[in-house]
Amino acid sequence: MATEKWVFMVTAQTPTNIAVIKYWGKRDEVRILPVNDSISVTLDPDHLCTVTTVAVSPAFDRDRMWLNGKEISLSGSRYQNCLREIRSRAGDVEDKEKGIKIGKKDWEKLHLHIASHNNFPTAAGLASSAAGFACLVFSLAKLMNVDEDPSHLSAIARQGSGSACRSLFGGFVKWEMGSKDDGSDSVAVQLADEKHWDDLVIIIAVVSSQQKETSSTSGMRESVETSLLLQHRAKEVVPKRILQMEEAIKNRDFASFTQLTCTDSNQFHAVCLDTSPPIFYMNDTSHRIISLVEKWNRSEGTPQVAYTFDAGPNAVLIARNRKVAVQLLQGLLYYFPPKSDTDMKSYVVGDNSILKEAGLDGASGVENLQPPPEIKDNIGSQDQKGEVSYFICTRPGKGPIVLHDQTQALLDPETGLPK
Amino acid sequence: MATEKWVFMVTAQTPTNIAVIKYWGKRDEVRILPVNDSISVTLDPDHLCTVTTVAVSPAFDRDRMWLNGKEISLSGSRYQNCLREIRSRAGDVEDKEKGIKIGKKDWEKLHLHIASHNNFPTAAGLASSAAGFACLVFSLAKLMNVDEDPSHLSAIARQGSGSACRSLFGGFVKWEMGSKDDGSDSVAVQLADEKHWDDLVIIIAVVSSQQKETSSTSGMRESVETSLLLQHRAKEVVPKRILQMEEAIKNRDFASFTQLTCTDSNQFHAVCLDTSPPIFYMNDTSHRIISLVEKWNRSEGTPQVAYTFDAGPNAVLIARNRKVAVQLLQGLLYYFPPKSDTDMKSYVVGDNSILKEAGLDGASGVENLQPPPEIKDNIGSQDQKGEVSYFICTRPGKGPIVLHDQTQALLDPETGLPK
Numbered sequence: 001m002a003t004e005k006w007v008f009m010v011t012a013q014t015p016t017n018i019a020v021i022k023y024w025g026k027r028d029e030v031r032i033l034p035v036n037d038s039i040s041v042t043l044d045p046d047h048l049c050t051v052t053t054v055a056v057s058p059a060f061d062r063d064r065m066w067l068n069g070k071e072i073s074l075s076g077s078r079y080q081n082c083l084r085e086i087r088s089r090a091g092d093v094e095d096k097e098k099g100i101k102i103g104k105k106d107w108e109k110l111h112l113h114i115a116s117h118n119n120f121p122t123a124a125g126l127a128s129s130a131a132g133f134a135c136l137v138f139s140l141a142k143l144m145n146v147d148e149d150p151s152h153l154s155a156i157a158r159q160g161s162g163s164a165c166r167s168l169f170g171g172f173v174k175w176e177m178g179s180k181d182d183g184s185d186s187v188a189v190q191l192a193d194e195k196h197w198d199d200l201v202i203i204i205a206v207v208s209s210q211q212k213e214t215s216s217t218s219g220m221r222e223s224v225e226t227s228l229l230l231q232h233r234a235k236e237v238v239p240k241r242i243l244q245m246e247e248a249i250k251n252r253d254f255a256s257f258t259q260l261t262c263t264d265s266n267q268f269h270a271v272c273l274d275t276s277p278p279i280f281y282m283n284d285t286s287h288r289i290i291s292l293v294e295k296w297n298r299s300e301g302t303p304q305v306a307y308t309f310d311a312g313p314n315a316v317l318i319a320r321n322r323k324v325a326v327q328l329l330q331g332l333l334y335y336f337p338p339k340s341d342t343d344m345k346s347y348v349v350g351d352n353s354i355l356k357e358a359g360l361d362g363a364s365g366v367e368n369l370q371p372p373p374e375i376k377d378n379i380g381s382q383d384q385k386g387e388v389s390y391f392i393c394t395r396p397g398k399g400p401i402v403l404h405d406q407t408q409a410l411l412d413p414e415t416g417l418p419k
Numbered sequence: 420m421a422t423e424k425w426v427f428m429v430t431a432q433t434p435t436n437i438a439v440i441k442y443w444g445k446r447d448e449v450r451i452l453p454v455n456d457s458i459s460v461t462l463d464p465d466h467l468c469t470v471t472t473v474a475v476s477p478a479f480d481r482d483r484m485w486l487n488g489k490e491i492s493l494s495g496s497r498y499q500n501c502l503r504e505i506r507s508r509a510g511d512v513e514d515k516e517k518g519i520k521i522g523k524k525d526w527e528k529l530h531l532h533i534a535s536h537n538n539f540p541t542a543a544g545l546a547s548s549a550a551g552f553a554c555l556v557f558s559l560a561k562l563m564n565v566d567e568d569p570s571h572l573s574a575i576a577r578q579g580s581g582s583a584c585r586s587l588f589g590g591f592v593k594w595e596m597g598s599k600d601d602g603s604d605s606v607a608v609q610l611a612d613e614k615h616w617d618d619l620v621i622i623i624a625v626v627s628s629q630q631k632e633t634s635s636t637s638g639m640r641e642s643v644e645t646s647l648l649l650q651h652r653a654k655e656v657v658p659k660r661i662l663q664m665e666e667a668i669k670n671r672d673f674a675s676f677t678q679l680t681c682t683d684s685n686q687f688h689a690v691c692l693d694t695s696p697p698i699f700y701m702n703d704t705s706h707r708i709i710s711l712v713e714k715w716n717r718s719e720g721t722p723q724v725a726y727t728f729d730a731g732p733n734a735v736l737i738a739r740n741r742k743v744a745v746q747l748l749q750g751l752l753y754y755f756p757p758k759s760d761t762d763m764k765s766y767v768v769g770d771n772s773i774l775k776e777a778g779l780d781g782a783s784g785v786e787n788l789q790p791p792p793e794i795k796d797n798i799g800s801q802d803q804k805g806e807v808s809y810f811i812c813t814r815p816g817k818g819p820i821v822l823h824d825q826t827q828a829l830l831d832p833e834t835g836l837p838k
Contacts, residue, residue: 226682228655228656229656232655237647237648263695266694266695267647267693269692270648270693271689273689274685274686275685276681276682276685277713278685278713280709283706284703290696290699294697298696
């Protein structure tokens with residue numbers, strides 16, 4: 001087998017996800033076991049996803065990986081843990097057409113080439129590691145014919161990046177913290193698929209930031225070590241919220257969903273602030289967006305939009321339906337207009353068909369927007385150009401899939417090197 | 420007596436105070452009883468204080484009050500509670516020289532004129548109500564010959580504004596929450612006078628803000644009603660910190676004092692963020708000041724400066740000694756220089772003799788400042804002109820005093836009206 005020159009490969013696509021009940025704090029740093037359950041919404045991979053091609057060949061002399069076109073080291077324990085766990089579960093693979101036959105035990109000796117690409121800027125702080133590790137594990141499992149269901153795979157992806165385990169499913173996903181020391185019961189499960197609640201529209205405001213941010217890995221370690229509120233949150237607050245959020249999702253109860261999503265995002269940031277030294281992920285722009293949404297929800301009497309913020313200043317806004325999303329986008333563009341030389345289609349990306357519905361597909365749309373009456377005061381002036389880099393319009397989306405179209409592969413089928 | 424035209428008056432000065440273990444949350448809204456003890460440092464009244472003149476005359480036909488020259492209503496329950504409590508404790512007063520004699524029971528029928536003035540901008544958000552109610556109660560107690568010690572007076576001032584009770588003493592003050600329903604044991608006590616730890620230098624950065632702020636009264640009510648972290652803080656965290664802070668003050672242990680002061684400020688703001696809707700008192704400038712101090716403390720190995728923020732974006736910075744305060748001011752002015760047309764003596768007020776020590780009494784001092792080496796990165800650029808309105812340099816200070824110099828009275832001794 002070692003003299004053959006074949007390359008066998010699989011390409012897959014995996015979504016990113018946004019937590020609505022937050023994961024913040026590990027009880028085991030090595031196995032990546034959390035201090036509480038979390039729940040997320042999977043985002044439509046049409047707008048935000050990772051594509052990964054994994055290849056095996058007897059011609060490869062070592063494991064190699066390229067991320068967004070640049071070779072990176074696989075020596076870190078997170079990659080090594082994922083590779084080891086997947087290899088230990090590898091099955092027999094046969095491709096009669098190409099005359100390839102790989103036995104279960106061959107995988108220990110064969111080397112891998114991995115190429116991964118995000119269809120959104122990594123710098124945007126949009127949980128690229130979640131989609132990345134999920135896609136790595138999913139594509140390797142397909143390549144190696146691993147006979148495990150997505151929940152079992154999620155426990156492997158979890159060892160790369162905690163929140164990656166939630167990207168193994170579409171729709172609404174719970175990461176159960178588990179109780180075993182070895183982490184085997186710390187897995188993701190699907191609560192509902194992406195069709196269950198397809199009214200929801202998600203608008204992400206990618207907020208500009210001057211500050212260097214604390215990585216979520218070191219941030220949550222510092223919170224566990226120093227915050228006197230984190231354990232109370234994990235033990236007393238989150239378990240109840242998890243049950244309430246499961247109910248809200250089951251019943252498509254947008255009012256409860258919003259109340260839980262917003263308060264849990266704020267409490268996560270409260271724990272960050274209670275950390276020593278304090279961690280600030282939200283900035284004044286984030287605060288202004290929260291004020292805008294809170295005021296609107298109050299003026300409507302019933303919640304229209306939920307907000308949530310991860311370990312950065314970006315706002316993830318979940319509108320109850322398309323009509324509300326159109327109004328939301330109008331309000332956002334009124335307060336955070338693009339710089340004058342910016343094309344609207346590069347300022348609102350993803351599903352930007354919403355621009356037409358908002359009457360903003362023309363050139364002069366933004367200047368004619370009126371301030372939402374209920375939020376005229378207290379948000380600051382309209383002069384906030386440049387505070388938001390761009391918006392992404394998306395929706396709840398599906399889980400990982402294999403891409404069978406070879407043109408989407410990131411590695412050359414002959415050489416196994418990046419195209 | 421009713422036909423006589425005499426005016427009898429007293430003028431007093433009372434300091435403001437800054438909490439280092441925070442008060443946030445009432446268990447009784449009417450009596451203003453807190454959910455936890457708090458500890459404060461009294462600020463030198465030479466730089467921040469309220470002066471109040473109270474007058475009584477048979478010629479007055481109703482109670483009246485002027486605040487900073489403008490007549491205000493006394494009908495609010497907070498004023499009424501203070502006036503009622505003080506009147507019920509009034510004693511006999513005799514001024515033989517002027518031929519004035521007021522019996523204990525006359526106070527119920529006599530009317531009062533009150534004029535109060537802050538020697539700092541009310542808009543600066545520097546706890547003017549604390550100094551104000553403390554001064555009202557203290558000056559009335561002197562006028563009416565109330566035979567109560569400062570702790571008993573503090574329980575009256577508390578009913579005007581919670582933190583006012585701590586302004587009845589100089590130095591370091593504890594507000595004991597008490598346990599009685601009537602609030603009679605919810606009083607302030609002095610932990611140490613202002614001479615006990617006179618190395619400390621306090622620099623306040625008055626931070627510009629666009630946002631309208633949530634009042635502390637409504638903010639803390641909303642926190643009590645909605646934050647799931649507040650009770651845990653009040654019951655589990657603060658009691659231990661109070662004991663530790665008492666020890667730190669007793670031993671002049673600046674490292675412990677700083678650790679407790681900073682973490683407690685951050686936890687108070689964390690509880691605000693955990694409130695629904697969330698309350699943001701700090702802004703990006705506040706965050707930048709915290710980063711600056713945290714980095715400096717870390718680079719020195721041992722804490723040099725403590726920070727604390729009340730219900731607004733202003734930073735109160737406590738330097739361990741004068742030398743550190745000079746360096747701190749240089750760092751602050753490097754990052755937050757005045758606008759080009761601002762005179763340094765109006766940009767650094769209070770004890771601005773520190774400008775000379777910092778080599779900044781000349782015109783071109785600020786431009787020549789070098790960035791503190793350890794904090795060069797991560798704070799943002801130097802281009803922060805206008806983010807800080809001005810700085811106040813002060814120190815721990817003394818408690819209330821009567822001002823015997825009649826020229827300092829705010830009411831005319833003949834008419835009892837504002838001068």
